[in-house]
Amino acid sequence: DIHMTQSPSSLSASVGDRVTITCRASQTINNYLNWYQQKPGKAPRLLIYAAYSLQSGVPSRFSGGGSGTDFTLTISSLQPEDFASYYCQQSYSPSLTFGQGTRLEIK
Amino acid sequence: QLQVQESGPGLVEPSETLSLTCSVSGGSISSMNYYWGWIRQPPGKGLEWIGSIYYGGTTYYNPSLESRVTISVDTSKNHFSLKMSSVTAADTAVYYCASVRLATVRAHFFGMDVWGQGTAVTVSS
Numbered sequence: 001d002i003h004m005t006q007s008p009s010s011l012s013a014s015v016g017d018r019v020t021i022t023c024r025a026s027q028t029i030n031n032y033l034n035w036y037q038q039k040p041g042k043a044p045r046l047l048i049y050a051a052y053s054l055q056s057g058v059p060s061r062f063s064g065g066g067s068g069t070d071f072t073l074t075i076s077s078l079q080p081e082d083f084a085s086y087y088c089q090q091s092y093s094p095s096l097t098f099g100q101g102t103r104l105e106i107k
Numbered sequence: 108q109l110q111v112q113e114s115g116p117g118l119v120e121p122s123e124t125l126s127l128t129c130s131v132s133g134g135s136i137s138s139m140n141y142y143w144g145w146i147r148q149p150p151g152k153g154l155e156w157i158g159s160i161y162y163g164g165t166t167y168y169n170p171s172l173e174s175r176v177t178i179s180v181d182t183s184k185n186h187f188s189l190k191m192s193s194v195t196a197a198d199t200a201v202y203y204c205a206s207v208r209l210a211t212v213r214a215h216f217f218g219m220d221v222w223g224q225g226t227a228v229t230v231s232s
Contacts, residue, residue: 001170030215032210032215032217034217034219036218036219043203043222043223043224043225044222045222046218046220049217049218050210050217055218087153089154089156089218089219091215091216091217091218094159094167094215095156095167095168095169095170096159096167096216097156098153098155098156100153101154
């Protein structure tokens, strides 16, 4: 199995801040890395697929980067609705795996 | 617009079999562009992929659950199903179904782009 490690596990930030979450894969996954946002009591929402492709309807303040084993999710200017949990997921292997998640909280 | 919706019992007794169904609407489960997946989330914890199925019947399972899980598809009813045997309290979770988009290179995927709202399953006597 491909193991995914996210950092940090939690993060406090303010509206307007620029934040970056990182995700590392235990082996190369090319660009098959996806990012999800999840709010309490709701299903996850796909934000970014294939490392840097923005899913339809997702605001442009979200961006993805990286390749190989190291990836990032950046939110350029935090909005109140962005405070949520974020998960990375590799889809290089059909045995899909998620990172442990990052909780983004209001400072 | 593609939608998926989970259904099934909210309470399952220990050692019994959990059975859930995911109904697909607004599109065909026989689409060549999708696999169909199950994911779960225990209370207060992260997401765990359970398994995925293609309309033709090809399946992939989480190795840690494979011995207890069966995913099947019924193209005539446009739905797919999950069965998990010998459940324990550790299987208590919100269970989601989702579409898993196939990448241009067919051995890989572009993520889970449509999710159901989730169904809470409690394992308890």
